[in-house]
Each structure stands twice: as structure tokens, then as C-alpha cells.
Amino acid sequence: MKSGSNLEKVLTAGHFAVTGECGPPRSADGKIVREKAKHLKGNVDSVNVTDNQTSVVRLSSLAGSLLLHQEGLEANMQMTCRDRNRIAMQSDILGAYALGVRNLLCLSGDHQKFGDHPEAKNVFDIDSLQLIQTVKMMRDERKLLSGQEMEEGTEPRLFIGAAVNPFADPFDFRVYRLAKKAAAGVDFVQTQCIYNMAKFKEYMKRAHDMGLTEKVFVLAGITPMKSLGMARYMKNYVPGMDVPDLIIDRLKGVEKKGQAKEGIQIAVDQIQEMKEIPGVAGVHIMAIEWEEKVPELVEKAGLLPRPQV
Amino acid sequence: MIIAERKPIEEILEMVRDFKKILIVGCKGCVTVCNAGGRKEVGILASIIRLAREKDKNPIEIIEETLERQCDPEYIEQLADTAHEYDAILSMACSVGPQFIAARFSEARVFPALNTEFMGGALEHGVWAEFCQGCGDCKIHLFGGFCPIARCSKSLLNGPCGGSSGGKCEISKDVDCVWHLIVEKLMSEGKLDQLTQVKPIKNWATSRDGGPRKVVREDLKL
Numbered sequence: 001m002k003s004g005s006n007l008e009k010v011l012t013a014g015h016f017a018v019t020g021e022c023g024p025p026r027s028a029d030g031k032i033v034r035e036k037a038k039h040l041k042g043n044v045d046s047v048n049v050t051d052n053q054t055s056v057v058r059l060s061s062l063a064g065s066l067l068l069h070q071e072g073l074e075a076n077m078q079m080t081c082r083d084r085n086r087i088a089m090q091s092d093i094l095g096a097y098a099l100g101v102r103n104l105l106c107l108s109g110d111h112q113k114f115g116d117h118p119e120a121k122n123v124f125d126i127d128s129l130q131l132i133q134t135v136k137m138m139r140d141e142r143k144l145l146s147g148q149e150m151e152e153g154t155e156p157r158l159f160i161g162a163a164v165n166p167f168a169d170p171f172d173f174r175v176y177r178l179a180k181k182a183a184a185g186v187d188f189v190q191t192q193c194i195y196n197m198a199k200f201k202e203y204m205k206r207a208h209d210m211g212l213t214e215k216v217f218v219l220a221g222i223t224p225m226k227s228l229g230m231a232r233y234m235k236n237y238v239p240g241m242d243v244p245d246l247i248i249d250r251l252k253g254v255e256k257k258g259q260a261k262e263g264i265q266i267a268v269d270q271i272q273e274m275k276e277i278p279g280v281a282g283v284h285i286m287a288i289e290w291e292e293k294v295p296e297l298v299e300k301a302g303l304l305p306r307p308q309v
Numbered sequence: 310m311i312i313a314e315r316k317p318i319e320e321i322l323e324m325v326r327d328f329k330k331i332l333i334v335g336c337k338g339c340v341t342v343c344n345a346g347g348r349k350e351v352g353i354l355a356s357i358i359r360l361a362r363e364k365d366k367n368p369i370e371i372i373e374e375t376l377e378r379q380c381d382p383e384y385i386e387q388l389a390d391t392a393h394e395y396d397a398i399l400s401m402a403c404s405v406g407p408q409f410i411a412a413r414f415s416e417a418r419v420f421p422a423l424n425t426e427f428m429g430g431a432l433e434h435g436v437w438a439e440f441c442q443g444c445g446d447c448k449i450h451l452f453g454g455f456c457p458i459a460r461c462s463k464s465l466l467n468g469p470c471g472g473s474s475g476g477k478c479e480i481s482k483d484v485d486c487v488w489h490l491i492v493e494k495l496m497s498e499g500k501l502d503q504l505t506q507v508k509p510i511k512n513w514a515t516s517r518d519g520g521p522r523k524v525v526r527e528d529l530k531l
Binding site: 081082086108109110111113114122124125126127128129130133134145163164165168169170172173176177179180183184192239240 | 462463464465466467468469470471472473474475476479480481486489492493496501504505506507508509510511513
């Protein structure tokens with residue numbers, strides 16, 4: 001075991017893993033995180049806590065992770081390269097581990113242009129690949145980037161995660177970027193929300209053929225659509241999102257008040273399909289501000305009960 | 310070269326509002342090439358200010374001059390005889406110029422007429438883009454001749470990130486994803502190996518992050 005985290009245990013034991021997501025609030029209201037946790041507890045193996053996603057200031061991912069731990073859930077703490085330099089990142093990694101964080105997701109981060117502080121100065125001292133390498137070095141070599149060594153037993157033993165987007169361009173390079181993350185030392189990756197199953201299968205086939213799924217656990221990203229409007233918005237306005245007409249048509253096919261139910265059913269169908277794709281080790285459910293639907297979704301998808309390992 | 314752009318006229322008029330006699334000084338270097346602060350632009354700005362002030366019934370005397378360069382003390386020295394005669398000096402060089410003038414003539418009130426934008430080149434007539442960030446450790450040969458430091462919005466050494474879409478950057482459809490260009494070029498040349506090795510963490514000490522920089526050439530010192 002690298003970290004001994006619940007997620008690592010579930011994946012290593014060969015179970016089909018389920019991770020969730022929790023976006024902290026734009027205030028110091030920890031109750032919101034605790035509320036979201038209630039919907040996820042018992043339904044997922046661990047929960048991503050986002051790090052100021054879309055560059056909007058929110059309660060920190062470390063604080064959010066600790067709140068989840070207090071509620072009996074396990075966090076996947078997200079860390080972006082946008083807001084911290086290598087000094088702050090290593091410091092936060094050490095601190096997070098000392099406070100009980102066991103899974104760390106290494107991300108570049110959305111550009112601040114999208115967020116509520118477009119006039120901010122960004123950092124990008126290191127990139128997500130280099131962050132993966134850094135965490136691995138801290139864990140496996142017990143060294144900081146400076147070369148400073150940590151005594152045995154005092155190093156942060158984290159399960160290292162990253163994100164991949166099979167639908168960003170150039171498509172032919174995307175699987176090589178996964179290979180780079182594997183070479184850098186990532187243990188698991190979560191994908192961008194998947195709607196174009198054919199394209200995702202092609203990506204997974206390439207990853208599988210290259211032997212990458214032997215090295216890295218791939219969790220397929222699932223975001224249930226709340227409405228036709230959301231589907232259209234994601235198709236037209238979210239960069240790197242591939243929403244085929246098939247999804248739009250399915251939602252169009254039902255009356256407005258039935259669209260949320262259809263959105264859940266689409267997600268259920270997708271999860272069933274994911275279970276059959278070679279190399280897919282689990283799903284990452286991002287029910288954006290819709291955490292209360294997660295229990296129903298995992299139930300319908302036959303993912304309960306979650307394994308006790 | 311250094312690409313600069315004239316400040317909005319309202320901002321410049323506000324700067325010189327209380328002055329009766331000013332010098333507008335251009336530069337024959339980069340800002341002449343990028344049509345921001347050469348002799349021609351000095352003349353245009355002087356005319357605009359004069360007209361605006363006449364309209365306000367608050368006339369102003371403007372002297373126009375354009376130096377060989379404003380980033381070299383020897384050319385700044387050409388202003389020595391007259392600098393004291395002006396209420397203010399408006400420099401149309403990149404920000405090096407007004408800083409040199411202000412340092413040389415401590416009594417003078419010096420204002421920048423331009424915003425210094427970036428180091429770049431012309432894409433077409435009237436369009437300039439950023440190509441260099443002056444990081445002090447050029448590695449473009451490792452990236453198919455493109456600079457990811459200056460031209461990737463996140464300065465990624467191991468791009469492209471998940472926001473690359475249709476060859477464009479996530480921040481704007483007007484911004485090319487430089488990593489798309491790098492990948493296309495190296496893959497078409499069969500140099501996939503250059504892309505698949507993880508590029509190490511950059512040493513930013515040679516960049517601005519190491520503090521204000523200086524280049525010293527002992528062989529050239531007098």
C-alpha cells in the first residue's frame with residue numbers, strides 16, 4: 001500500500017470504485033459541506049474536494065477535506081498549480097497529510113479569467129505533471145524538491161491522483177498525456193465528464209493497448225444532466241466538453257419536468273456501459289450542486305453497497 | 310521588439326491638464342516600428358492635445374522631439390539643455406524611456422504616454438502578438454520552436470491542458486493554444502519522444518522572479 005487510503009484499498013482489491021465530488025461554499029459556512037457529505041456517505045468510496053474550481057473563491061480544499069473527514073467520509077483533496085508556488089504546495093501537502101488527508105489530486109487549474117477574480121496574478125510555478133512528480137518524490141524518496149530529506153515515517157504517504165480530458169484537443173495526443181502522467185507517477189486518474197461514449201471507448205482502447213490501464217486506475221467521469229438547458233449549455237459553452245446530439249435528443253424526447261429523471265437514467269446507462277469497458281476501474285460522479293441525487297444514481301446503477309475493505 | 314500602445318487620450322489629457330508648455334519626446338527604436346511612439350505618433354499626439362486644449366480655451370505649447378533611443382543615457386543627454394524649460398515631459402518610448410528621463414532630470418515632471426505591452430512581433434500589418442517573456446533561459450528548440458512560457462496562458466511545460474479546444478486556448482477563441490501547435494508540429498515530424506518525456510521543473514531564478522535583472526559584459530565596459 002502506498003497510502004492505505006480507502007480509495008486505494010478499494011481499487012487495489014479490484015472493486016469497481018465510486019468517487020464523488022463536493023464543491024465547498026463561497027463562505028465560511030462549514031455546514032454546507034457537512035450537508036453535502038450526508039448525501040454521499042455510504043454511497044461513494046471517497047470524495048473530491050475542489051480547489052477554488054473555475055477560479056471562484058471558496059472555502060479551501062484542505063478545510064473542506066477535514067470537514068468531510070469529520071463526517072466520516074474520505075477526501076480526495078484537489079490542489080491546483082494556479083494559486084501556489086512550489087513552496088506553498090509542498091507546505092500544504094505536508095500539512096494536509098499531517099491532518100489526515102490521504103488522497104491528493106494534482107491539477108493545473110482553470111485560468112483565473114473564468115472566475116470571480118479575473119484581475120488576479122496567477123502562479124503556475126510548476127505544472128500538474130511536475131506536481132505529480134513532486135508528490136511522488138516526497139512520498140517514495142522522502143525528499144522535498146530542495147533535496148531536504150524527511151526521516152522515515154515522517155513523509156506524506158499520499159495516493160496520487162490527476163485529471164485527464166479525453167475530449168480536449170488534439171485527440172491523438174491525449175492518450176500520450178495519460179502516459180506522461182503514468183510515467184510521472186500518478187496512481188489514479190479521473191476523467192472529464194463523459195457523454196461521447198464512442199470517443200471515450202476509442203481513448204480507452206488506446207490506453208489499454210499501451211498498457212497504461214495496468215499502471216493507472218482510470219475512473220470515468222459522470223455528470224448527470226439536470227435539464228435540456230444544462231446539456232445545451234455544456235455542449236456549446238464549456239471548453240473541452242463533448243456532448244453528442246444523442247444526449248440532447250434523449251432529453252428533448254421527454255417533457256420538461258421529466259428531464260431530470262431522464263438525466264439520471266442516462267447516467268445510469270452510462271455507468272452500466274463503463275463497467276464493461278476494459279481498463280475502466282470505476283466512476284467519478286460529479287453531481288454538480290445535485291449531491292442529493294447521488295444515492296439514487298448509485299443505487300440504480302447497482303453500485304451499492306460500497307465495499308468495506 | 311518591445312510592443313507598446315498609446316494610452317487612452319483621456320488619460321494623457323488628464324496627466325498634462327495643469328501644464329502650459331510640454332515636451333513630447335518619441336523614440337526611433339521599437340516603438341517607431343510598432344507605430345506607437347515614433348516621430349509620426351509624436352506629431353499626431355501633439356495635434357490631438359493642442360486641439361483638445363484649444364477647445365477648452367486652455368491653450369498649451371508643445372515641443373516635439375524624437376530621440377535615436379530612450380534606453381541609452383547618451384541619447385537622453387540630448388535633452389540636457391532644454392529639459393528645464395518644460396512644465397512636463399511626456400515620453401512616447403517604452404517605460405524604459407520615461408524612467409531614464411526622470412532619473413537624469415530630477416526636477417522634471419515626466420509622464421509615460423504609452424503602455425508597454427510585451428516582447429513580440431508582427432503577425433500582419435497592424436497586429437502584434439507576444440512571443441517572449443524574457444525568462445532568461447531559452448528552450449524553444451525543445452518545443453518545436455514555440456515558447457510555452459510566453460504563449461501558453463498557464464506557461465505549462467507539459468501541455469496541453471484539458472482546456473485546449475479546436476486549436477484554441479480555454480481563455481479565448483482569439484488565443485491560439487500554443488501546445489496544440491507544438492504537438493501538431495512535433496507529431497508530424499515524428500518526434501513524439503520529445504513530447505512524451507516529462508519536462509523538469511523550471512528554474513525561475515533567471516526570470517523576473519529572481520529579482521530585477523542586469524546583464525554585465527566585462528569585455529564591453531569602458
